Amino acid sequence: MNTFFKKFSYLAPKNKSESGHQAIYEGGRDWESMYRNRWSYDKVVRSTHGVNCTGSCSWNVFVKNGIVTWENQNHDYPETSPDMPDFEPRGCPRGASFSWYMYSPLRVKYPYVRGELADMWRAAKKEYPNALEAWKSIVTDPEKAKRYKSARGMGGFVRSTWEEASEITAASMLYTVQTYGPDRNFGFSPIPAMSMISYAAGARFMNLMGGACLSFYDWYADLPPASPQVWGDQTDVPESSDWYNAGYIMTWGSNVPQTRTPDAHFLTEVRYKGTKVISVSPDYAESTTAADTWLNVKAGSDGALAMAMGHVILKEYYVDNTTPMFVDYAKRYTDFPFLVQLEEQDGKLVAGHFLTAKTMGDKSAHSEFKYYVLDETTDSLVIPNGQMGHRWSDKSKWNLKLENSENGAPINPVLSFIDSKDEIKAVTLPFFGHLDDKQTLDRHVPVKRLHTREGVVYVTTVYDLLLANYGVDRGLGGAVNTDYTSDTPFTPTWQEKYTGIAPDMVIHTAREFADNAIATGGRSLIIMGGGINHWFHADVIYRAVLNLVLFCACEGKNGGGWAHYVGQEKLRPAEGWGAIMSAKDWQPVPRLQNGTSFFYFATDQWRTDEMDTDDLVSPLASPRYRHVGDYNVLAARLGWLPSYPTFNKSGAAIFEEAKQAGLTEFGDVKTFVAEQLKKKELSFAVEDPDAPENFPRNLIVWRANLITSSSKGHEYFMKHLLGTKNGLLENNEPVAKPTEIKWREQAGEGKLDLLVDLDFRMAGSALYSDIVLPTATWYEKTDLSSTDMHPFVHPFQPAVDPGWEAKTDWDIFLTLGKAVSKLAKEVNMPVYRDMVAMPLQHDSEAELAQPGGVVKDWSRGECEPIPGKTMPQLVEVTRDYTRIFEKQRALGPNLANGAVGAHGIAVNIGEQYEELKARNGVIRDASLGGVKAGNMTEVATGDVGIGCPSIEDAYQACQAVLTMSSATNGAVAHKSWAKAEELTGLTDLTKMTGGRSGEHITFEDIVAQPRLVISTPIFTGNGKDNRRYTPFTNNVELLMPFRTITGRQSYFLDHDMMAEWGEQMATYKPILAYAPMREALPNDGTREITLKYLTPHNKWSIHSMYFDTPQMLTLFRGGQSVWLNEDDANEIGVTDNDWIELYNSNGVVASRAVVTPRIPRGLVYMHHAQDRHINVPGTSLTGGRGGTHNTPTRIHMKPTHMIGGYGQLSYGFNYYGPTGNQRDMLVVVRKMKEVDWLED
Amino acid sequence: MKIKAQISMVMNLDKCIGCHTCSITCKNTWTNREGAEYMYFNNVETKPGIGYPKHWEDQNRWKGGWVLKNGKLELATGSKGNRLMKLFFHPEQPELKDYFEPWTYDYETLIHSKRKNNQPVARPRSLITKEKMEIEWGPNWEDDLAGGSTARADVNLQNIGQNIALDFHDIFMKYLPRLCNHCLNPACVAACPSGAIYKRDEDGVVLISQDVCRGWRHCVPACPYKKIYYNWQTNKAEKCVFCYPRLENGLPQICADTCVGRMRYVGVLLYDLDKVADIAATENSQDIYGNMLDVILDPHDPDIVKMAREQGIPENWLKAAKESPVYRLIKEWQIALPLHAEYRTVPMVWYVPPMSPILHKQASSVHFPEAEAMRIPVAYLAQLLSAGNEVVIRRVLDTLLDLRRYMQQRTRGEATTEFDEKYGPHALYDMYRLLGVAKYKDRFRIPAGMNASQEEKRLHQGVGGFSDCAFGGCSGSAGASGCSGGGCHE
Incomplete structure (x- = not known):
């Protein structure tokens, strides 16, 4: 029957099933196989997503007829416990839509080169004898260079080959090495844990080349500097299942359902266990829907709320009533009982430095890093165990036993001098309630008088100081608050004008928080997120919040403490990975540059900086410099921060000059460098960022969308780094001119000679690159994944091979390495003598370099420049560019009897190195005949890798990482715990492997099932016996010290720069609020409104990078959107889905408006990762295309983040350093008059 | 008594995080193809809001479901004759604009663009007309109260006279995932002129035979939940198939399996088919819910089991019915409720109503609130889940809050006598295990294996x-x- 007639079966008789229930017409149910066939598949492969969300979810990828059809989550994680929810299923809609990319129309299938460049290159190759000369002919010709640089982002790619694209890259990098030095080559890739082998591929290549890898965690402003400040640890947090152990949870600036989608269920589920949930958020967020109470705090004022809660807790649970649990914790694990000197300044007493043993005349080793408490038992000052001085001189005392380190006697530290005071003194404290009206607070503390080498000093305890700072009344007189209703810092009444939260709400919440901690033994948890971490003063906000969990004895307890989830990660098999990525198996040190400083100078944001530090420092201090860039110069000089390029000359040039001076021994060369610096014959590149010899020349980006997602101050990137069209609306000189940086009238534009992007999609970064290399998608490669959200390691596996001409990241960097080696041989490149300047590193003895946190600048003659002490350490590295590839693929001989480690715990892995020879096979000389080992290619006589374990393919690299790391190899874990015993004088720590010393997790194991990592001392918590991971339990239970100067959790930071900025203790600082434009645009009659500009995480992009899948874009507005309150919108005549422009001096966004009653007035949200390649029209203000979410932002560097060389305030890559915070911005919003798509 | 088995789903809205994973995994498997682009067998809506398609709950407009006429059930779209009149024109058909016009982008431009004066950009293009388009509406346009004005147009809000609510301090929202309810009294089946729609004998899954469907589209308006979609490519209607190819193998539906909020439960219910028509015709729509509970049979009752066995319900289904998580949530504890029971289709996807944050003014004076002190008005939830009967909502919310008080005391080692007396010694703890601990094996209990003779299986x-x-x-x-x-x- 044809279809038309079939339609008239309306009245046809129907068959009923036997029961009469099911009525079926003709044809029966055979057709049902149609949907069954759709559901069927040929293969299921366990893999995951290399996305920077830190979700690390294990997925089943379904393959049918050689096509990946879809993906669903796995359910087979090891069980948490019979009494808890499990981790299954992990994965969100963003992950579920990933397979679209594999066959999408924006998939990069072949290598591409910018058309203009390809033309010039192909011509030059014919004209010049080798690639190096060919490249030189292009980049040294200003007209030619401008031609291709100004075309960046404007379309016009041409298809290339692997051979051509890798040769151009090699030529540019080697030309830079030769001409300027290897530290002008850079690599950028974030969050290793999300696909650690892919990260290591590029990092290893860059490090062998002598280029610098740029940090990301601090650059993304995800690093909470408060964490190293308080704990000496980068970020260690509970796995999400530990939320289920909490009795009270505050989500503070953390939108868990959206940003921790796979973990959110633990939050909703623990409520059924009787846990109350508080949401602190300016808007009615998704996390708020799962809460019992919403504290709708005004954006950025969270510090005021936290300070007031702290005030309530200190008053009610410490002063008015003593809570034994809190006090005991404070004595053992915090610096509350430590003694601080009050120092005189302009006739007033201010908080000074910790009282050191050195001050008291102690001459023992590192006595400048030993501090006192008052022991109640003996009524004397004692130096308790566990301090930084012990760490590096008397390891048997580096533990948290409450003992007098000098005689081992048990002690009982006194928290306060209130009962044993000699006097009451007024101490003057900084206060920052109002930008235009900085004030000081005079508050009274009980003090003791001490006679020291330096005469009589007044000391008090950190606890007494902190109570004074919080304004808690102790009957000592002074300007204190007798009750909560007084409007002085930091009472509940005081905070209301900043936060909008009613005082009784603050008191109620603080009490609930503390009461729960008492009732549950410390299970009060604060989940903190980007909402409070992306501010300029995020560390100040964080410290105020962290104090709450420290006051209530919650840190180091399951279900309690802090839980920071902002771009954090936990690369579980850290040691093996670290060795491979840093190329430590071949050379002593890598170059690891902090990203924020790099981009601040490279994109010339320093030239228009709107900050004047005079407005920002403590009312008790004047700033050392008015321009923050000057502080960065100081940090480079003093070895606080790394700074690449380091000098205005290349390493080779410096060695050559030393040679001219008759110096060849490296020790002499170091002294030579120090002298040259002092004489200003040699200078730091950061002192002259616009000198062409100091430009970064090559940048390779992989696993990232640096240019259009992570570029704080996006339009500055366009102008200065890339030299292409930009949307900057103003180009003002800095408010305060720098004094340490050379001002050139002409800023650098198009500084980069070559931008190379490895990508599988043609999005922002690829569009603006010169070379785009097709990389494998996440379902086409072998790799490892781990996170701190769960305690498992699991794999990436190729469901299908890389499509078209794509290669995995591992193979791409081998290809580049091969091209470099080939060209180096062609041009007979000699072995390069390189000088690497290393910052003073945390967890090395260099953290003792600058005691007391006293700033001494050799350039001012305050001390001598001594490498490794008062300036960066200098290390010699020789580089044979003809052997880059040979080294990349072989696990080098430095590990044969070498040590790997992390966080100061390193162990010998000689056995594991031998084991890898068997597991992976060794590199063999093919010319000697015999069977080829594995897939070894092109091994010639004289290859330096011969005899080494192979890591030529990614699978072998995975095995090497798993074998050499304590979290995945019980033998290494056992050695590490034994090492920890040695380092601390503690005993019986090796039992912490929980009987897993014989276990070795291999790649095959994790293919079968995600595997629970083995407990290791390189992290601060442990998962022994399937315990839920939470940080600092090793400190609290095993008595391993915190890696801070006192060995305790820090309430007080006594570095000079902290005093200068008024941040010795937690306080409240308002957000920055610079005018959107220095000069308002001429008014054309369009109604405008100025609003705070926030960029929280996006629900409809795959984390912070991928904003282009139709599945996701269809589920919201189909392109860029900006949320604003309906009353604000109404004020400027904007209705839902109108096109709007928003702008400030940094540029213009053209977007759709989302009008809502859900967010408060005064804010706009432009969710993160809204790239500019999809559905973005032009703007009338620039005549160019609208920008990205980072267009209105710019870098605001904070000098306290640059401190180094002093205990926990010492540099670590992604560990400490200025954050690329992007809040604290205002924008002007208005309706767009007409939409121009600019298709020309 | 005629005993039938039904695969049923419960969604605990209290745990829904609005992530839409269900929608995506469902879409990738079932509707990621031409003609089906605009279909979401499973979608998630932010409430309050008008939803997808627009205003689907406004039956004055769409005439979905059943109405009582002289005490008898009749399709709201009219009598059979009346519907025959509409064979070629149906005024209550939602149009594409009520769903949304699906789109893609000119992605190719990004790679293949010639050198231009401005950065190339991928503009949206309609998947229907293939022309460039402006995006004006989508399947989740109102996400997280985006838009605002449409949230106020939510018919449930208007019914309770709160259309001007949504004051910032006491604002509220929650997510509502929706799929075909695989109703016991499906309006779509009755409306189909071709007899293409049937409810499977063995598991109650409602399907549209793609062989038989002639594309009359009467099912589309008839479904009050607007969960039947017309495929413009094949000219046939399609709908959620409850993932029967998975159910047949003992696996939960994709939406349930991939639910990362772990808020979905799937299991077997036994019910009395003979009573279905009567309860659908319950006079007072507020009584339908209670009557629905009566239709659901106790799988632990030996008489029921015996009778069911005699009527051919397989042993493994009877066992699954006993272990059914949905039975506990729906019938034993009565905390799951049907969505818009007043549509009289007797839906078999049930919902646990959500708790919500304490109202602004009361938040500083209570630890755990009473039902009335939470933001989502009880009356609003009653509109969705109890045909306006607020007593039912209050009872469920109070149970959930009691559960939390009980567990807090228990966790802290305090006495729980008060609750043991009210709920018995085990109920709250069992509820806690299923809602909180919620292991995979406890969320899903689906009989596996074809119901056929040994000979058939061998073939x-x-x-x-x-x-x-x-x-x-x-x-x-x-x-x-x-x-x-x-x-x-x-």
Whole structure:
């Protein structure tokens, strides 16, 4: 029957099933196989997503007829416990839509080169004898260079080959090495844990080349500097299942359902266990829907709320009533009982430095890093165990036993001098309630008088100081608050004008928080997120919040403490990975540059900086410099921060000059460098960022969308780094001119000679690159994944091979390495003598370099420049560019009897190195005949890798990482715990492997099932016996010290720069609020409104990078959107889905408006990762295309983040350093008059 | 009494995080193809809001479901004759604009663009007309109260006279995932002029035979939940198939399996088919919910089990019914409720109503609130889940809050006598295990294995998966031939 007639079966008789229930017409149910066939598949492969969300979810990828059809989550994680929810299923809609990319129309299938460049290159190759000369002919010709640089982002790619694209890259990098030095080559890739082998591929290549890898965690402003400040640890947090152990949870600036989608269920589920949930958020967020109470705090004022809660807790649970649990914790694990000197300044007493043993005349080793408490038992000052001085001189005392380190006697530290005071003194404290009206607070503390080498000093305890700072009344007189209703810092009444939260709400919440901690033994948890971490003063906000969990004895307890989830990660098999990525198996040190400083100078944001530090420092201090860039110069000089390029000359040039001076021994060369610096014959590149010899020349980006997602101050990137069209609306000189940086009238534009992007999609970064290399998608490669959200390691596996001409990241960097080696041989490149300047590193003895946190600048003659002490350490590295590839693929001989480690715990892995020879096979000389080992290619006589374990393919690299790391190899874990015993004088720590010393997790194991990592001392918590991971339990239970100067959790930071900025203790600082434009645009009659500009995480992009899948874009507005309150919108005549422009001096966004009653007035949200390649029209203000979410932002560097060389305030890559915070911005919003798509 | 088995789903809205994973995994499997782009067998809506398609709950407009006429059930779209009149024109058909016009982008531009003066950009293009388009509406346009004005137009809000609510301090929202309810009294089945829609005997899954459907589209308006979609490419109607190819293997539906909020439960209910028509015709719509509970039979009752066995319900289904998580949530604890029972289709997807944050003014004075002190008005939830009966909502919310008080005391080692007396010694703890701990094996209990004779199974073992008729013959006997649909009987 044809279809038309079939339609008239309306009245046809129907068959009923036997029961009469099911009525079926003709044809029966055979057709049902149609949907069954759709559901069927040929293969299921366990893999995951290399996305920077830190979700690390294990997925089943379904393959049918050689096509990946879809993906669903796995359910087979090891069980948490019979009494808890499990981790299954992990994965969100963003992950579920990933397979679209594999066959999408924006998939990069072949290598591409910018058309203009390809033309010039192909011509030059014919004209010049080798690639190096060919490249030189292009980049040294200003007209030619401008031609291709100004075309960046404007379309016009041409298809290339692997051979051509890798040769151009090699030529540019080697030309830079030769001409300027290897530290002008850079690599950028974030969050290793999300696909650690892919990260290591590029990092290893860059490090062998002598280029610098740029940090990301601090650059993304995800690093909470408060964490190293308080704990000496980068970020260690509970796995999400530990939320289920909490009795009270505050989500503070953390939108868990959206940003921790796979973990959110633990939050909703623990409520059924009787846990109350508080949401602190300016808007009615998704996390708020799962809460019992919403504290709708005004954006950025969270510090005021936290300070007031702290005030309530200190008053009610410490002063008015003593809570034994809190006090005991404070004595053992915090610096509350430590003694601080009050120092005189302009006739007033201010908080000074910790009282050191050195001050008291102690001459023992590192006595400048030993501090006192008052022991109640003996009524004397004692130096308790566990301090930084012990760490590096008397390891048997580096533990948290409450003992007098000098005689081992048990002690009982006194928290306060209130009962044993000699006097009451007024101490003057900084206060920052109002930008235009900085004030000081005079508050009274009980003090003791001490006679020291330096005469009589007044000391008090950190606890007494902190109570004074919080304004808690102790009957000592002074300007204190007798009750909560007084409007002085930091009472509940005081905070209301900043936060909008009613005082009784603050008191109620603080009490609930503390009461729960008492009732549950410390299970009060604060989940903190980007909402409070992306501010300029995020560390100040964080410290105020962290104090709450420290006051209530919650840190180091399951279900309690802090839980920071902002771009954090936990690369579980850290040691093996670290060795491979840093190329430590071949050379002593890598170059690891902090990203924020790099981009601040490279994109010339320093030239228009709107900050004047005079407005920002403590009312008790004047700033050392008015321009923050000057502080960065100081940090480079003093070895606080790394700074690449380091000098205005290349390493080779410096060695050559030393040679001219008759110096060849490296020790002499170091002294030579120090002298040259002092004489200003040699200078730091950061002192002259616009000198062409100091430009970064090559940048390779992989696993990232640096240019259009992570570029704080996006339009500055366009102008200065890339030299292409930009949307900057103003180009003002800095408010305060720098004094340490050379001002050139002409800023650098198009500084980069070559931008190379490895990508599988043609999005922002690829569009603006010169070379785009097709990389494998996440379902086409072998790799490892781990996170701190769960305690498992699991794999990436190729469901299908890389499509078209794509290669995995591992193979791409081998290809580049091969091209470099080939060209180096062609041009007979000699072995390069390189000088690497290393910052003073945390967890090395260099953290003792600058005691007391006293700033001494050799350039001012305050001390001598001594490498490794008062300036960066200098290390010699020789580089044979003809052997880059040979080294990349072989696990080098430095590990044969070498040590790997992390966080100061390193162990010998000689056995594991031998084991890898068997597991992976060794590199063999093919010319000697015999069977080829594995897939070894092109091994010639004289290859330096011969005899080494192979890591030529990614699978072998995975095995090497798993074998050499304590979290995945019980033998290494056992050695590490034994090492920890040695380092601390503690005993019986090796039992912490929980009987897993014989276990070795291999790649095959994790293919079968995600595997629970083995407990290791390189992290601060442990998962022994399937315990839920939470940080600092090793400190609290095993008595391993915190890696801070006192060995305790820090309430007080006594570095000079902290005093200068008024941040010795937690306080409240308002957000920055610079005018959107220095000069308002001429008014054309369009109604405008100025609003705070926030960029929280996006629900409809795959984390912070991928904003282009139709599945996701269809589920919201189909392109860029900006949320604003309906009353604000109404004020400027904007209705839902109108096109709007928003702008400030940094540029213009053209977007759709989302009008809502859900967010408060005064804010706009432009969710993160809204790239500019999809559905973005032009703007009338620039005549160019609208920008990205980072267009209105710019870098605001904070000098306290640059401190180094002093205990926990010492540099670590992604560990400490200025954050690329992007809040604290205002924008002007208005309706767009007409939409121009600019298709020309 | 005629005993039937039904696969049923419960969604605990209290745990829904609005992530839409369900929508995506469902879409990738079932509707990621031409003609189906605008279909979401499963979608998630932010409430309050008008939803997808627009205003689907406004039955004055769409005439979905059943109405009582003189005490008898009649499709709201009219009598059979009346519907026959509408064969070629149906005024209550939602149009594409009520769903949304699906789009893609000119992605190719990004790679292949010639050198231009401005950065190339991928603009949206309609998947229907293939023309460039402006995006004005989508399947989740109101996400997280985006838009605002449409949230106020939510018919449930208007029914309770709160259309001007949504004051910032006491604002509220929650997510509502929706799929076909696989109703016991499906309006779509009754409305289909071709008889293409049927409710499967063995598991109650409602399907549209793609062989039989003639594209009359009467099912589309008839479904009050607007969960039947017209495929403009095949000219046939399609809907959620409850992932029967998975159910048949003992696996939960994709939406349930991939629910990362772990808020979905799937299991077997036994019910009395003879009573269904009566309860659908319950006079007072607020009584329908209570009557629905009566239709659901106790799988632990030996008489019921015996009778069910005699009527051919397989042993493994009877066992699954006993272990059914949905039975506990729906009938034993009565904390799951049907969505808009007043539509009289007797839906088999149930919802646990959500708790919500304490109202602004009361938050500083209580630890855990009473039902009335939470933001989502009880009356609003009653509109969705109890045909306006607020007593039911209050009871469920109070139970959930009691559960939390009980567990807090228990966790802290305090006495729980008060609750043990009110709920018995085990109920709250069991509820805690299922809602909180919620292990995979406890969320889903689905009988696996074809319900067929040993001989049939043996035959299937050899030919399963072959898609043509070469191996099993083309007898057309339902289910047993191993023959696929499609070409076989044309």
